[in-house]
Amino acid sequence: xxxxxxxxxxxxxxxxxxxxxxxxxxxxxxxxxxxxxxxxxxxxxxxxxxxxxxxxxxxxxxxxxxxxxxxxxxxxxxxxxxxxxxxxxxxxxxxxxxxxxxxxxxxxxxxxxxxxxxxxxxxxxxxxxxxxxxxxxxxxxxxxxxxxxxxxxxxxxxxxxxxxxxxxxxxxxxxxxxxxxxxxxxxxxxxxxxxxxxxxxxxxxxxxxxxxxxxxxxxxxxxxxxxxxxxxxxxxxxxxxxxxxxxxxxxxxxxxxxxxxxxxxxxxxxxxxxxxxxxxxxxxxxxxxxxxxxxxxxxxxxxxxxxxxxxxxxxxxxxxxxxxxxxxxxx
Numbered sequence: 001x002x003x004x005x006x007x008x009x010x011x012x013x014x015x016x017x018x019x020x021x022x023x024x025x026x027x028x029x030x031x032x033x034x035x036x037x038x039x040x041x042x043x044x045x046x047x048x049x050x051x052x053x054x055x056x057x058x059x060x061x062x063x064x065x066x067x068x069x070x071x072x073x074x075x076x077x078x079x080x081x082x083x084x085x086x087x088x089x090x091x092x093x094x095x096x097x098x099x100x101x102x103x104x105x106x107x108x109x110x111x112x113x114x115x116x117x118x119x120x121x122x123x124x125x126x127x128x129x130x131x132x133x134x135x136x137x138x139x140x141x142x143x144x145x146x147x148x149x150x151x152x153x154x155x156x157x158x159x160x161x162x163x164x165x166x167x168x169x170x171x172x173x174x175x176x177x178x179x180x181x182x183x184x185x186x187x188x189x190x191x192x193x194x195x196x197x198x199x200x201x202x203x204x205x206x207x208x209x210x211x212x213x214x215x216x217x218x219x220x221x222x223x224x225x226x227x228x229x230x231x232x233x234x235x236x237x238x239x240x241x242x243x244x245x246x247x248x249x250x251x252x253x254x255x256x257x258x259x260x261x262x263x264x265x266x267x268x269x270x271x272x273x274x275x276x277x278x279x280x281x282x283x284x285x286x287x288x289x290x291x292x293x294x295x296x297x298x299x300x301x302x303x304x305x306x307x308x309x310x311x312x313x314x315x316x317x318x319x320x321x322x323x324x325x326x327x328x329x330x331x
Contacts, residue, residue: 001287002031004060006053008038010260011270012066018323019275020064026330027292033060037081039069049081054088062286063089063253064279067260079125082255086118091246091253092144093151094118095281096229098212102305104237104313112215113161114232115152116225117180118246120144123222140176140221145183151247152219153191163195164188167204167220167228180221201228208232233257240312243277245285252286254278268318271310276300276326299329
């Protein structure tokens with residue numbers, strides 16, 4: 001197993017090395033390669049995602065990416081390195097689970113998976129402005145829509161899930177969102193054992209806020225999936241514990257969802273749970289090691305249930321101390 005480790009900016013420099021340390025000491029066959037990306041890298045080299053980093057990611061086939069600090073103003077030549085990396089590696093599906101974790105203030109009984117198309121929609125970055133009118137292109141293709149739908153239904157079937165909810169706004173955008181919805185319906189026909197329903201994105205947001213337990217698998221285009229997955233994270237304990245995995249053909253990027261948190265960077269108190277659980281997703285979905293994934297998840301949950309936590313969850317553990325406790329339970 002090879003892993004490209006890209007810590008990125010801010011607390012990514014703390015949580016990712018500590019989480020990777022757990023995996024390396026527990027699974028010594030893991031071969032790790034470190035690489036640079038992010039805003040700090042851009043300021044230093046003029047590239048947010050250097051070619052050497054992209055080459056290392058391709059060579060390893062598995063990546064963990066920590067966090068990115070992005071400027072609040074347009075910077076010539078700068079583009080989000082994680083967006084670039086997802087596209088360059090063909091990671092078409094973003095998987096965002098939300099689970100009721102102990103000790104996190106999570107809503108009871110939540111166990112949902114949001115599958116988000118990861119390569120197109122408004123996030124293609126094609127914008128123009130004449131100073132008075134700004135226009136952004138929303139691109140939805142049949143191939144990308146079918147591909148992510150096939151991933152969502154295949155995962156639902158493999159995990160024994162019973163229902164997929166297709167989210168769209170086809171009543172307002174019948175050509176773009178309508179195409180996404182129709183492709184998902186076509187794929188659903190091959191999975192008669194899985195119930196299928198649809199929701200307009202605004203209705204889905206309301207329902208998710210009211211009763212997150214009502215959802216099993218949510219399938220959404222890029223923009224809606226981005227927003228809904230962060231909303232769902234509130235019911236699993238917040239972004240500090242929110243894991244994700246970007247899946248492609250034979251390649252995957254584990255990505256804790258939180259930002260770079262410059263206000264606490266360098267203090268050693270950042271929450272490593274999202275990084276640990278993202279690595280567990282990599283174990284399960286990419287390296288096909290479900291037993292090890294379950295063991296890592298169980299160790300994290302056990303620590304949280306015992307009251308071990310970083311300050312964001314009301315605890316006193318440091319990043320390193322929490323990872324030490326997880327490692328002790330794995331051994």
